[in-house]
Structures are given as structure tokens and as C-alpha cells.
Amino acid sequence: MRQTHLPQRKQNNKMAEEKMKIEEKMDETKDIKLEEKVEEKKTEKREKTVTGIVYIHSTFNNTIIHVTDMANNTLAQVSGGRITKQSRLKATPTVAMFAAKRAAEIIKELGVSSVYVRIKSSPGETTSGPGAHAAVKSFDREGIKILNILDTTAIPRGGPKVAGGKRGRRV
Numbered sequence: 465m466r467q468t469h470l471p472q473r474k475q476n477n478k479m480a481e482e483k484m485k486i487e488e489k490m491d492e493t494k495d496i497k498l499e500e501k502v503e504e505k506k507t508e509k510r511e512k513t514v515t516g517i518v519y520i521h522s523t524f525n526n527t528i529i530h531v532t533d534m535a536n537n538t539l540a541q542v543s544g545g546r547i548t549k550q551s552r553l554k555a556t557p558t559v560a561m562f563a564a565k566r567a568a569e570i571i572k573e574l575g576v577s578s579v580y581v582r583i584k585s586s587p588g589e590t591t592s593g594p595g596a597h598a599a600v601k602s603f604d605r606e607g608i609k610i611l612n613i614l615d616t617t618a619i620p621r622g623g624p625k626v627a628g629g630k631r632g633r634r635v
Contacts (some may be wrong), residue, residue, distance in 0.1 A: 516532060518590050520564075520582045520599050523586045526554045526598045527555060539571050542563045543563060544560060544595065547562045554597055556594060557597070560598045569606070581613045583616065584615075
């Protein structure tokens with residue numbers, strides 16, 4: 465009986481040694497993974513979220529997108545006229561979308577990840593131009609976080625007397 469047990473013991477010893485080797489390899493890989501996680505956490509802490517302000521001036525003739533940092537230093541400025549050659553297309557939502565996309569690409573390279581949006585249209589107009597909404601949606605689609613949307617259109621309050629008098633201009 466003892467002779468049959470000896471080979472089993474040798475096999476058990478070999479298996480135990482192999483298990484030890486495998487466990488050592490696993491410990492090494494765990495250490496490497498832990499070191500990688502620590503390095504990833506360090507790099508995540510270093511990254512700052514830079515905030516900017518997007519001024520969208522949208523009229524029925526053109527859409528102008530001006531991006532600044534929080535100190536009002538210009539980061540990007542794109543208009544509908546830079547995107548298309550036809551002047552009749554400058555104010556369309558499609559051109560405004562492409563302009564916003566180009567501005568978003570520029571500010572992403574500079575590290576801006578979140579923005580405040582300020583929409584302005586012509587004074588006295590009840591609505592902004594057709595490109596304002598498309599531009600805001602385009603910034604959102606490009607992965608830039610929108611913190612706030614504000615309409616800064618000037619509202620006339622009285623103002624100068626209208627030319628022509630009581631009965632209007634006589635031709």
C-alpha cells in the first residue's frame with residue numbers, strides 16, 4: 465500500500481507547487497493592476513474642467529458664434545458667412561449647426577468641457593433667428609456640457625420718437 469501512496473504524494477507536491485506558481489503570477493498581475501489604477505486616479509485628478517461662455521448672435525441674416533473663457537478672452541469665433549458662400553443660406557439652421565460644430569472642435573482642443581450659453585437676437589425682435597436653437601443642440605451633440613442658457617436680447621423701452629409724426633410719412 466505504501467508504494468501506491470508515494471506517487472500520489474509526489475503528484476500532490478507537484479500540484480501544490482504549480483498552484484503556488486499560479487498564485488504568485490496572479491499576485492504579480494494584481495499588483496500591476498493596482499499600480500495602473502493608482503496612476504489612472506492621479507491623472508484624473510490633474511485634469512481640470514475648463515468653463516467657457518458661448519455667445520450666439522442669431523438674426524434673420526446671419527448667425528455668429530463667439531466663444532470666450534470666463535475672463536472674456538476669445539477662444540473661437542465662427543459665423544455662418546465663414547461656413548457658406550451663399551449669403552441667403554447664412555441664417556439657416558444647417559449652417560448654424562456646422563458653425564457650432566466647428567467652434568466646438570476648436571474649444572475642445574483648448575480643453576473647454578462645459579459652457580454657459582447666451583443667445584442674442586436683433587433688438588426689438590420677439591424671437592431669435594432660426595440658427596440659435598440648432599447651434600445650442602449642436603454644442604450638446606459634440607459632448608460639451610451646457611450649464612445654462614440665457615436670452616440676452618435687448619428689449620426696447622420707449623426710446624426715441626418714431627419719424628413721421630401722428631399721420632405717418634406722406635409720400
